Amino acid sequence: MESDFGQNVFDKLFKLLEPDAPSIEEGFRQCRFKLIKFFVYRYCEDPESLADETVGRLLKNVHAGRELLPDNPYRYVYAIAMNVFRENVRAKKKGEVLDDIEQVGELPVPEEADDCLRQCMEQIPAEKRELLERYYLDEGSREAILQEQGLTLNALRLKVHRIKNGLWRCWEDCRKRSRGRRN
Numbered sequence: 001m002e003s004d005f006g007q008n009v010f011d012k013l014f015k016l017l018e019p020d021a022p023s024i025e026e027g028f029r030q031c032r033f034k035l036i037k038f039f040v041y042r043y044c045e046d047p048e049s050l051a052d053e054t055v056g057r058l059l060k061n062v063h064a065g066r067e068l069l070p071d072n073p074y075r076y077v078y079a080i081a082m083n084v085f086r087e088n089v090r091a092k093k094k095g096e097v098l099d100d101i102e103q104v105g106e107l108p109v110p111e112e113a114d115d116c117l118r119q120c121m122e123q124i125p126a127e128k129r130e131l132l133e134r135y136y137l138d139e140g141s142r143e144a145i146l147q148e149q150g151l152t153l154n155a156l157r158l159k160v161h162r163i164k165n166g167l168w169r170c171w172e173d174c175r176k177r178s179r180g181r182r183n
Contacts, residue, residue: 009059009062009063010024010059011024013058013059013062013068014027014028014031015027016068016070016073017030017031017068017073017074017077018030018031028055031055031077032051032052032055034074035047035050035051035054035055035077035081036048036051038051038078038081038085039051039081039085042085044085044088045092050081050084050085050088051081053084054077054080054081054084057080057083057084058076058077058080061080115174115178116170116171116174116175116178117167117171119170119174120167120170120171120174121167123170124163124166124167128163131145131159131160131163132160132163132164135156135160142156
């Protein structure tokens with residue numbers, strides 16, 4: 001019985017969208033063709049699958065009770081298509097960023113930067129250095145650090161942040177001094 005209801009919704013939807021179509025199937029084809037053009041005009045790589053995704057979402061929403069306005073039923077269809085388009089653009093950009101990251105690989109670190117970091121790490125007290133190492137290298141030990149030192153998570157984060165800021169200042173000063181020696 002459910003399939004009759006689904007077919008009934010399908011029939012009503014495409015009769016509303018394409019009232020001049022000779023059949024429901026032709027109404028579906030015309031609607032799909034309009035959606036394909038929508039995505040082609042936006043230079044999408046796979047307009048057919050995006051049109052199919054839009055139709056699928058449209059059917060799902062209509063089946064769930066969403067009604068289209070009879071005076072301009074395509075307004076809702078194109079709103080769904082625009083959402084599908086935006087999601088596609090975001091996914092494509094995300095993929096390009098990931099590809100760029102993979103192509104870059106590891107960036108070379110200048111030798112003086114590595115030397116400066118080593119010097120600065122040696123200058124801080126051993127307990128602070130140990131705290132940083134445990135905090136960043138073994139995430140499971142964060143809970144142990146909290147219990148050992150009787151800190152809240154925010155207090156621990158603040159402590160680590162202050163140590164990092166001190167390291168950062170030391171590292172920048174060291175880099176400036178080493179650049180001054182090279183010039």
